[in-house]
Amino acid sequence: xxxxxxxxxxxxxxxxxxxxxxxxxxxxxxxxxxxxxxxxxxxxxxxxxxxxxxxxxxxxxxxxxxxxxxxxxxxxxxxxxxxxxxxxxxxxxxxxxxxxxxxxxxxxxxxxxxxxxxxxxxxxxxxxxxxxxxxxxxxxxxxxxxxxxxxxxxxxxxxxxxxxxxxxxxxxxxxxxxxxxxxxxxxxxxxxxxxxxxxxxxxxxxxxxxxxxxxxxxxxxxxxxxxxxxxxxxxxxxxxxxxxxxxxxxxxxxxxxxxxxxxxxxxxxxxxxxxxxxxxxxxxxxxxxxxxxxxxxxxxxxxxxxxxxxxxxxxxxxxxxxxxxxxxxxxxxxxxxxxxxxxxxxxxxxxxxxxxxxxxxxxxxxxxxxxxxxxxxxxxxxxxxxxxxxxxxxxxxx
Numbered sequence: 001x002x003x004x005x006x007x008x009x010x011x012x013x014x015x016x017x018x019x020x021x022x023x024x025x026x027x028x029x030x031x032x033x034x035x036x037x038x039x040x041x042x043x044x045x046x047x048x049x050x051x052x053x054x055x056x057x058x059x060x061x062x063x064x065x066x067x068x069x070x071x072x073x074x075x076x077x078x079x080x081x082x083x084x085x086x087x088x089x090x091x092x093x094x095x096x097x098x099x100x101x102x103x104x105x106x107x108x109x110x111x112x113x114x115x116x117x118x119x120x121x122x123x124x125x126x127x128x129x130x131x132x133x134x135x136x137x138x139x140x141x142x143x144x145x146x147x148x149x150x151x152x153x154x155x156x157x158x159x160x161x162x163x164x165x166x167x168x169x170x171x172x173x174x175x176x177x178x179x180x181x182x183x184x185x186x187x188x189x190x191x192x193x194x195x196x197x198x199x200x201x202x203x204x205x206x207x208x209x210x211x212x213x214x215x216x217x218x219x220x221x222x223x224x225x226x227x228x229x230x231x232x233x234x235x236x237x238x239x240x241x242x243x244x245x246x247x248x249x250x251x252x253x254x255x256x257x258x259x260x261x262x263x264x265x266x267x268x269x270x271x272x273x274x275x276x277x278x279x280x281x282x283x284x285x286x287x288x289x290x291x292x293x294x295x296x297x298x299x300x301x302x303x304x305x306x307x308x309x310x311x312x313x314x315x316x317x318x319x320x321x322x323x324x325x326x327x328x329x330x331x332x333x334x335x336x337x338x339x340x341x342x343x344x345x346x347x348x349x350x351x352x353x354x355x356x357x358x359x360x361x362x363x364x365x366x367x368x369x370x371x372x373x374x375x376x377x378x379x380x381x382x383x384x385x386x387x388x389x390x391x392x393x394x395x396x397x398x
Contacts, residue, residue, distance in 0.1 A: 018030075027051060028048050028051040028052040029048070031047055031048055031051045032044050032045065032047065032048030032051075035047040035048065065080060065081070065082060065083065065086070065090050065093045065094050065097060066080075066081040066083070067079070067080055067081075067097055068081060068190075070108075070192050070193075071178075071181060072158060072160045072192065073160070073161070073162050073163075073166045073170075073178065073210070073233070074158055074160070074166055075106065075158075076105075076106070077106050077107075077108050077141075077158050077160075078101065078105060078106065078107045078108065079108040079110055079193065080094070080097060080098075080107060080108065080109050080110065081110045081113060082109070082110065082111045082113065082114040082117060082144075083113065083114065084113060084114060084115045084116070085114075085115060085116050086111075086114050086116065086117045086118060086121050087116075087118045087121070088118050088120050088121065090118075090121065091118075091120060091121060091124065094121065094124065094125075095124065098124075098128050098132070101133075101136070101138050102136065102137075102138070103136060103137030103138065104137060104138075105138050105139070106138075106139040106140075106141070106157070106158050107133070107138060107139070107140050107141070108140075108141045108142075108143070108156075108158070109125060109129070109140065109141070109142050109143075109145075110143055110144055110193070111142070111143065111144030111145050111149070112143060112144035113144075114144065117149060122149055122151060122152065125142075125152060126151055126152055128140070129142060129152060139157050139158065140157070141155055141156045141157045141158055142154055142155055143156065143195070156195070156198065160192075160194060160195075160199065160230060161199050161202045161203055161230055161231065161232050161233065162207075162208050162209055162210050162230075162232055162233045163202075163208055164206070164208045164260075166208070166210075167208040167209075167210060167260050167261075167262070168260070170210055170262050171262060172262045172263050172355070172356075172357055172358035173358070175210045175211050175262045175263040176263060176358065176360065176373075178210065178227075179211065179227045179263075179265065179371075180371075180373070182226075182227035182228035182229060183226060183227050183228070183369075183370065183371040185228045186225065186226055186227065186228050186369060187368065187369045187370050191228045192228055192230075194230050196230070196231060199230050199231040199232065200231060202232075203231055203232035207232045207259065208232070208259070208260060209232060209233055209234045209235050209255065209259060209260075209261050210233055210234060210261060210262055210263065211233075211234045211235070211261050211262065211263040211264070211265055212234065212235040212236075212237065212251075212252050212255035212256065212261045212263070212264050212265070213234055213235065213236050213237065213264075213265045213267055214237045214238075214239070214242055214244060214248060214252065214264065214265070214266050214267065214337070215236065215237070215238050215242055215265075215266075215267040215268075215269075215364075216238065216239070216240060216241055216242045216267070216268065216269055216272060216274065217238045217239060217240050218269055218272065218273065218366075220269070220366045221267070221269050221364050221366070223236045223238075223267070224236070226364060226369070226371060227371070234261075235251070235255040235259070235261060237251050237252070239300075240273075240274045240300050241268075241272060241274035241275060241278075241300050241303070241304050241333065242266055242267060242268050242333070242334065242337060243274075243299075243300050243303045243304065243333075243337065244266075244337050244340055244341055245299075246344075249341065249344060249345050249348075252264055252341065252345070252348065253345060253347045253348060256347075256348060256351055256356075256357050257347055257348075257351065261357070262356070262357055262358070263357060263358050263359075263360065264341070264348070264357060264358070264359045264360070265360055265361070265362060266334050266337045266338050266341070266359070266360070266361045266362070267334075267361075267362050267363075267364060267371070268330045268331060268333060268334040268361070268362070268363050268364070269330065269363060269364040269365070269366055270323075270326075270327045270330065270363065270364070270365050270366050270367070271323065271326065271327070271366050271367075272326065272330045274300055274301070274304060275304055275307075275326050275329050275330045275333065276320035276326050277292075277301065277320065278300075278301040278304040278305055278308055278329075279308055279318060279319055279320050279322075279325065279326055279329060280319050280320050281301055281305070282305050282308040282309065282318075283308075283318045283319050284319075288301045303333075303336075304329070304333050306333075306336060307329045307330075307332040307333035307336055308329050310332050310336075311325065311328050311329050311332055313328065314328070327363070330363065331363055331374065334361040334362070334363065334374065335361060335374065337361075338359055338360075338361050341359060342359065360373060360374070361373070361374040362374060
């Protein structure tokens, strides 16, 4: 029995398998094998169990507390997330994290996921919130304690919605940076934890969005989710094919001139249905109204058809079946929309020239979730006149 057991333990396949499981599995396994070889079976098993216990305790001390840096409109918030079982084993880790912060930092202690918090840990948190943090000038917010741990009061002291003060501090560049970072969080699955109910209360008396986004009505491109935004952060205008119109232009002027938005983003997307249909209509010489029976479809396709004709890289296969062609047309359509906005709104053109706002374009990939901002797109006052879209009046879209 011992010979067979030893042979199985010494199998190269088993060693490779345990190695692939990671050090937490491999080290106790190796200690068990060596202890059995150099002592006896009982001592080897006991030493293996002791080694496993050490790894379990070490793992608990590391995983009981998770620290995440979140960038909100008001700045960076250090969110300390307590695990389901927060015991005395996590005390050292939590104490180390709390000692890192200095004057001006904002710390959020999040207990929403905690099923149990050791009384000793609660005492340390209570002392930090009420004594240590005020003395060191650290702002502390707490959530998830109120119902089960009345010693610690739930309170939120940081701003996670766009207020008038926050809006006034933003520039077009900083707003663009916030959108980029938000999309990175969306793609990586690291979205900010937001209390939407509280945001509804915070924005009920007024709104101060940072940007206005003109996007497509496509159900796969919800703006607030793509950029990891909260309630009241952006104006969102959604029209098929992100085609602008005088009514949309009026909304954008209100958003920037009256409400104070610092950025206009024209957001197209890949595999756009409106663009696909227009590609087929133009290539096959079809009338969109007669082909579909949709009375007002021409108000959209007539505009996108300009982008279809401007796309010159594709010689053959200029139909909806050619995905690369469709996506290039969608990108050209974004650029055309920006130029049309500039040409038809002296209000926005003047604000852009003065640096009060920026007008930028981007494409959203419906497969990856990533937003790519287009180079060379913005207020194009220095573009050659030949490259501009003629000042035309588009059909009114509701």
